[in-house]
Amino acid sequence: MSTTRDDLDDVLVSDLELWREGPPHHLFRRLRSECPVHWSATIPDYPGEAGYWSVTRPEDIHAISRDWRTYSSELGGVTSVGVFPLELIRSMFIGMDPPRHDRLKVLFQAGFTPRRIAAHEPAIRGIVVEVLDRLEGRESCDLVTEVAQPVVSRVIGSFMGVPSEDDAEWARLMNAALAVGDPDMSPRGVDTLLEDSIPQLFERCRQLIAARRERPTDDLTSVLVHAEVEGERLDEQEIVMGFFLLMAAGNDSTKATYCSGMRALMEHPEQRQLLLEDPSLIPRAVEESLRMFPAFAHFARTATRDTELGGQTIRQGEKVVMWYAASGRDEARYPEPDRFDVRRNPDHQAFGAGGRHFCLGTALARLELRVLFEESLARYPSMELAGEPTWVVSTFVNQLKTLPVRLGAGRRAVV
Numbered sequence: 001m002s003t004t005r006d007d008l009d010d011v012l013v014s015d016l017e018l019w020r021e022g023p024p025h026h027l028f029r030r031l032r033s034e035c036p037v038h039w040s041a042t043i044p045d046y047p048g049e050a051g052y053w054s055v056t057r058p059e060d061i062h063a064i065s066r067d068w069r070t071y072s073s074e075l076g077g078v079t080s081v082g083v084f085p086l087e088l089i090r091s092m093f094i095g096m097d098p099p100r101h102d103r104l105k106v107l108f109q110a111g112f113t114p115r116r117i118a119a120h121e122p123a124i125r126g127i128v129v130e131v132l133d134r135l136e137g138r139e140s141c142d143l144v145t146e147v148a149q150p151v152v153s154r155v156i157g158s159f160m161g162v163p164s165e166d167d168a169e170w171a172r173l174m175n176a177a178l179a180v181g182d183p184d185m186s187p188r189g190v191d192t193l194l195e196d197s198i199p200q201l202f203e204r205c206r207q208l209i210a211a212r213r214e215r216p217t218d219d220l221t222s223v224l225v226h227a228e229v230e231g232e233r234l235d236e237q238e239i240v241m242g243f244f245l246l247m248a249a250g251n252d253s254t255k256a257t258y259c260s261g262m263r264a265l266m267e268h269p270e271q272r273q274l275l276l277e278d279p280s281l282i283p284r285a286v287e288e289s290l291r292m293f294p295a296f297a298h299f300a301r302t303a304t305r306d307t308e309l310g311g312q313t314i315r316q317g318e319k320v321v322m323w324y325a326a327s328g329r330d331e332a333r334y335p336e337p338d339r340f341d342v343r344r345n346p347d348h349q350a351f352g353a354g355g356r357h358f359c360l361g362t363a364l365a366r367l368e369l370r371v372l373f374e375e376s377l378a379r380y381p382s383m384e385l386a387g388e389p390t391w392v393v394s395t396f397v398n399q400l401k402t403l404p405v406r407l408g409a410g411r412r413a414v415v
């Protein structure tokens with residue numbers, strides 16, 4: 001099966017031991033140059049699973065993303081190992097191929113156009129300011145749980161019509177579902193997911209949907225409940241799963257890039273100074289953060305036929321993992337790829353590499369990140385790290401679990 005080189009042959013890329021402090025960038029550097037399409041023969045903790053191909057160069061990831069006929073999202077799920085039950089993934093449009101994917105994506109796209117999202121800027125800024133106001137008088141805080149999480153939960157919660165008092169519980173359940181390998185987030189792993197998080201999440205979805213059926217409002221859930229695609233209403237399952245996908249993506253993505261970006265700014269004060277002197281650079285800092293710290297380390301596809309990629313034969317049924325955490329550091333594309341440079345304004349694959357599954361939430365995520373950076377920097381221009389950050393144990397969500405900071409002197413002015 002494998003044609004990889006010497007010691008790389010035995011490497012299991014998703015071995016969690018390699019991910020204790022985030023993505024294994026040293027390994028990814030070697031893979032990009034020595035073995036850009038690499039076979040991991042078995043999967044630790046998942047003895048029943050076959051291996052998978054790791055793809056680390058942007059051009060190969062691009063080729064996979066654009067060719068859904070050869071690389072399916074539906075056949076084998078969208079993550080490297082089957083943590084999530086396949087039926088669950090396939091019932092969300094992220095895990096569908098055409099024609100099922102077309103039908104649902106079109107409907108959702110209408111709610112997420114850049115113009116529509118831009119109209120939410122004042123509301124999003126209001127949420128960020130309100131969360132930062134809660135820190136008034138404090139000297140330190142945890143940026144993940146006390147700033148990033150409440151902001152992203154309220155933003156997506158307000159889109160979907162979730163009452164704000166339920167935000168924390170939604171966040172807990174979603175974190176447990178997506179970070180299923182982390183004992184702090186999901187104490188009994190897959191059992192927590194199947195017996196606790198998923199049933200509770202679905203029950204909450206159903207309750208909200210029932211309420212909106214009876215009394216529609218202007219939230220996205222009401223749109224879903226009353227939408228028609230090709231003259232037909234969505235069925236209950238389609239609505240629940242659409243709701244679930246948006247809540248999952250909204251609760252668990254932007255916060256990762258914000259926290260890692262803030263950490264980089266604290267570790268590189270000269271970069272932060274550039275933003276403080278010229279806040280018009282902040283959108284570039286957002287793109288640089290997405291390049292270096294994509295919220296999802298990977299998504300996966302399954303080959304529908306025998307094919308060839310980067311000189312390797314891929315057999316029908318084999319899984320192909322697109323490591324965005326690796327492609328953003330490609331030295332052929334980015335000079336000094338490990339250097340955080342807020343002036344770079346890079347293209348990247350954090351939202352996927354184009355193709356039909358390109359992230360629906362791109363405009364929302366960019367807006368949230370820009371406003372979060374703007375308001376945090378304006379309020380706390382001298383924020384400092386106050387201890388070692390910790391990582392969520394996962395090869396899927398690329399996320400800090402804690403980021404202790406000293407806030408420094410606070411200002412109330414907006415950038």
Ligand code: HEM
Pocket residue numbers: 073078093094095105156245246247249250253254257294295296299300349350351352356357358359360361362364365
């Ligand atoms: C920094 C923030 C985010 C990043 C890095 C990100 C990344 C991604 C990536 C890589 C995919 C492609 C999945 C695949 O190829 O299989 C994706 C899909 C998706 N994202 Fe995002 N995302 C972010 C924020 C959001 C937000 C805020 C939302 C909405 C609330 C969202 C909704 C979605 C949806 C619905 C899909 C599935 C699209 C489809 O299958 O057609 N994302 N995202």
